Amino acid sequence: MISAPGGFAFRGRAGEPPRRFAPAPQIVTTEEEIEGYAIVKLLLKETIAEERVGYRDNLSYFNILVDNSIRRWVCRLGFNQSQKYIQFNDEGKTYVNIDKVSDITLHREKLIEVAKRFI
Structure with missing residues (x-):
């Protein structure tokens, strides 16, 4: 593989002309x-030990995890679109639109309910 200006990469087999691939989109964790x-x-913090709660960012949403396990996500935050949302890892994968980040506090009981599944 050969890197080129602009982040593009070229790949080809011996005897074939190189093909051009666009660079992979970059994940940016926002404030x-x-x-x-x-x-x-x-x-x-009163339900689950702080050191067990972590996160992993993706292109389309931000996971909040227990024990750094992608299978143990408590919620997903979607702040990259025009409409912000929080999605809970409950049976129905409940999805709630929010206006601002601080609106997460309105869903404390739901967060606790989901987190208790991972204790």
């Missing part, structure tokens, strides 16, 4: 996402 993580961690 709002970190703020949301801090709020959720604070709301859960």
Whole structure:
């Protein structure tokens, strides 16, 4: 593979012309996402040990996890679209639109309910 200006990469087999591939999109963890993580961690502190709560960012949403396990996500924050949302890892994968990051505090009981599944 050969890197080229603009982040493009060229790949080809011997005897074939190289093909051009666009660079992979970059994941950017925003200040709002970190703020949301801090709020959720604070709301859960009496339910689950702080050191067990972590996060993993994706292109389309921000996961808040227990024990750094993608299978143990408490909620997902979607702040990259025009409409912010929080999705809970309950039976119905409940999805709630929010206006601002601090609205997460309105869903404390739901967060605790979901987190208790991972104790």
